[in-house]
Amino acid sequence: MASAQQIQDLQATFEKATLGSTNTVSSSPNESFLLKQMQKKDATVKQLKPFSTEDIKILLLENVNQTAIDIFNEQGYQVEFHKSSLPEEELIEKISKVHAIGIRSKTKLSEKILKHATNLQVIGCFCIGTNQVDLEYAASKGIAVFNSPFSNSRSVAELVIAEIISLARQLGDRSIELHTGTWNKVSAKCWEVRGKTLGIVGYGHIGSQLSVLAEALGMKVLYYDVQMIMALGNSKQVPTLTELLNRADFITLHVPETAETKNLLSTPQFAAMKTGAYVINASRGTVIDIPALIAAMKSGKIAGSALDVYPQEPAKNGAGLFSNELNPWISELVSLRNVILTPHIGGSTEEAQSAIGVEVGTALSKYINEGASVGAVNFPEVALRALDLEKANNSVRVLYIHQNVPGVLKIVNNILGNYNIDKQFTDSQGEIAYLIADISGVDHADIKSLYDQLNDTQYKISIRLLY
Numbered sequence: 001m002a003s004a005q006q007i008q009d010l011q012a013t014f015e016k017a018t019l020g021s022t023n024t025v026s027s028s029p030n031e032s033f034l035l036k037q038m039q040k041k042d043a044t045v046k047q048l049k050p051f052s053t054e055d056i057k058i059l060l061l062e063n064v065n066q067t068a069i070d071i072f073n074e075q076g077y078q079v080e081f082h083k084s085s086l087p088e089e090e091l092i093e094k095i096s097k098v099h100a101i102g103i104r105s106k107t108k109l110s111e112k113i114l115k116h117a118t119n120l121q122v123i124g125c126f127c128i129g130t131n132q133v134d135l136e137y138a139a140s141k142g143i144a145v146f147n148s149p150f151s152n153s154r155s156v157a158e159l160v161i162a163e164i165i166s167l168a169r170q171l172g173d174r175s176i177e178l179h180t181g182t183w184n185k186v187s188a189k190c191w192e193v194r195g196k197t198l199g200i201v202g203y204g205h206i207g208s209q210l211s212v213l214a215e216a217l218g219m220k221v222l223y224y225d226v227q228m229i230m231a232l233g234n235s236k237q238v239p240t241l242t243e244l245l246n247r248a249d250f251i252t253l254h255v256p257e258t259a260e261t262k263n264l265l266s267t268p269q270f271a272a273m274k275t276g277a278y279v280i281n282a283s284r285g286t287v288i289d290i291p292a293l294i295a296a297m298k299s300g301k302i303a304g305s306a307l308d309v310y311p312q313e314p315a316k317n318g319a320g321l322f323s324n325e326l327n328p329w330i331s332e333l334v335s336l337r338n339v340i341l342t343p344h345i346g347g348s349t350e351e352a353q354s355a356i357g358v359e360v361g362t363a364l365s366k367y368i369n370e371g372a373s374v375g376a377v378n379f380p381e382v383a384l385r386a387l388d389l390e391k392a393n394n395s396v397r398v399l400y401i402h403q404n405v406p407g408v409l410k411i412v413n414n415i416l417g418n419y420n421i422d423k424q425f426t427d428s429q430g431e432i433a434y435l436i437a438d439i440s441g442v443d444h445a446d447i448k449s450l451y452d453q454l455n456d457t458q459y460k461i462s463i464r465l466l467y
């Protein structure tokens, strides 16, 4: 293990070597950090770590969850936290200085902004969507982008359970009536959900959770998915959407937004449902033909529906925004009975926010510390198992992002071939490729020259060395 003095000397050399560059060189953790890690983690593997954690700067905007801040603080990174997004000029000024940025949906990271992000290695979207980031441009600069697509699955599934019961008991209407002074104690067309059939379209993360919860309420569960998926509990996959529509009392949608799922439920599908069926959509707004749903509800075919998502949604909270200007059928929709409308809150719970903080926070620190890009949305997904502590003293992990053109690996391996290549993994996505290699037998004094040789290669986008 390098002494504290050696580490300091190397840091000074590397800082000089990389000044003004988009690339960074990282070295071993200091001894006290390593000891701490060894005490609490697997003592047989080397905990990789950038050379000086206090040099890793991370900018967190839009009130990113405390769980993420805790993860970064524990790593010793310098964290700058802001409750809101930043004006463009301030963002440009700050992004030029940081290695990582954490945002939610309001901060737009366009090419114009990212051009200034000369030290940025990684972007964390602490949310589901990544439309706010120019993913292709980020990849071309060697910047990996992570998000958290599944941390809120349980929250959505629970909302749907609440909606199934609320629709069956007309809770929305009773509540509005009483808020406006009307006492209307009725039992006609109000049902228990026990014994009823739930039809789930899309049996992925949310659909399958929902299946388990619905069975616990005594419901029978059928599902339709384009993939063959093993049933949980006593649920059953049906071969066609039509069969599901024919048999279910409640139909709920949990599919992605694709060309195939646009208007998945429209006039013919409503016609195929049982009279008095209920329809729920907490997936994406384009999946239901809403004018056709309005018509099916007016005709009495559909007894109730719950919508959480819409083809057009307001960009911010506020009164008067959910109006015909947004979608021309809104006044008709809001006037219907037994329709529950929620503002895209399926995944909006404290638990989901905290899980998102942990998932994205962990992904970012694994990328910074180990180079692991598994789960990145714009980037080849690459990871290597940890370095063996026994060999770790003279091992270096090379993280080499490059243009995906022929001949690059030959050149790189020619350089790495001077050492023992313990393991390496490479993958490409579009025009970007990413190589991780662990090499051993490296004298610390050689590291700068290794860095310089890799840095001089023609198709390199960025390099980091961890050791």
Ligand SMILES: NC(=O)c1ccc[n+]([C@@H]2O[C@H](COP(=O)([O-])OP(=O)(O)OC[C@H]3O[C@@H](n4cnc5c(N)ncnc54)[C@H](O)[C@@H]3O)[C@@H](O)[C@H]2O)c1
Binding pocket: 128, 149, 150, 152, 153, 156, 201, 202, 203, 204, 205, 206, 207, 224, 225, 226, 227, 254, 255, 256, 257, 260, 261, 282, 283, 284, 308, 309, 344, 345, 346, 347, 348
């Ligand atoms: N309302 C909210 O706040 C909220 C929160 C999270 C997710 N969502 C949305 O919920 C939806 C489902 O999310 P998930 O995490 O369960 O996704 P997932 O990827 O885990 O599952 C989607 C499933 O749909 C299936 N599928 C795809 N096309 C299909 C088709 N044409 N017919 C039938 N099945 C099809 C897939 O095979 C997959 O099993 C997504 O649209 C997501 O954006 C909404």
